[in-house]
Amino acid sequence: MRTDRLSREYDVEFRWYVFPLHPETPEEGAELTDLLRIAPEQLGPMQARVREVAAAEGLPLAERSRTYNSRRAQELGKWAESLGKGDAWRQAVYRAFFVEGCNIAHVEELARLAAEVGLSGAEAKAVLAEGRFAAAVDADWQRAEEYGITAVPSHLCEGIRLVGFAKYQDFQRLIGRG
Incomplete structure (x- = not known):
């Protein structure tokens, strides 16, 4: 995964x-x-x-x-x-x-x-x-309500949200490594 x-x-x-x-x-x-x-x-x-x-x-x-x-x-x-x-x-x-x-x-x-x-x-x-x-x-x-989460999967990192089945590169960007 x-x-x-x-x-x-x-x-x-x-x-x-x-x-x-x-x-x-x-x-x-x-x-x-x-x-x-x-x-x-x-x-x-x-x-x-x-x-x-x-x-x-x-x-x-x-x-x-x-x-x-x-x-x-x-x-x-x-x-x-x-x-x-x-x-x-x-x-x-x-x-x-x-x-x-x-x-x-x-x-x-x-x-x-x-x-x-x-x-x-x-x-x-x-x-x-x-x-x-x-x-x-x-x-x-x-x-979840406070963060406006309305779908799964959702990932949060330092206030930035990634929703859906994202590409690995999107996860790298989310954590500031891409």
């Missing part, structure tokens, strides 16, 4: 913040065509472009027709970060959602993913039930 390469080549440290991408999505999910307000025949070409970009990054990406609410996954991501498992969590959730098509709004699915990355599934359920990291997610969402 471009961000991994940037970290290696320039000793750049990334801080991950979560973003409220379609927080209105119900737990059972929503059809992408409904969410994006597009005709069904438009979805295939749109996804083909995204898969092309993902493939260039070496990221697996399956075709999908539904999306799911990510709020609970974000809360558990904050918990995983507090235990030094943030990267493993992000990778597991990415794979579950974008490759396997799992509903990451379901507590049982999230508990399974927690166990997969070496965390306690039972503790993951408790974290969600008690809302232990809800305030941390709320703070990230507020920060």
Whole structure:
């Protein structure tokens, strides 16, 4: 991934913040065509472009027709970060959602993913039930609003924003190295 390469080549440290991408999505999910307000025949070409970009990054990406609410996954991501498992969590959730098509709004699915990355599934359920990291997610969402973040991925460096799947040279310029 471009961000991994940037970290290696320039000793750049990334801080991950979560973003409220379609927080209105119900737990059972929503059809992408409904969410994006597009005709069904438009979805295939749109996804083909995204898969092309993902493939260039070496990221697996399956075709999908539904999306799911990510709020609970974000809360558990904050918990995983507090235990030094943030990267493993992000990778597991990415794979579950974008490759396997799992509903990451379901507590049982999230508990399974927690166990997969070496965390306690039972503790993951408790974290969600008690809302232990809800305030941390709320703070990230507020920060995104303050910075005018409306799309993912977005990268910020010293007040400059880079949005979308940018070229490596754009990342170099963002950090003042290009």
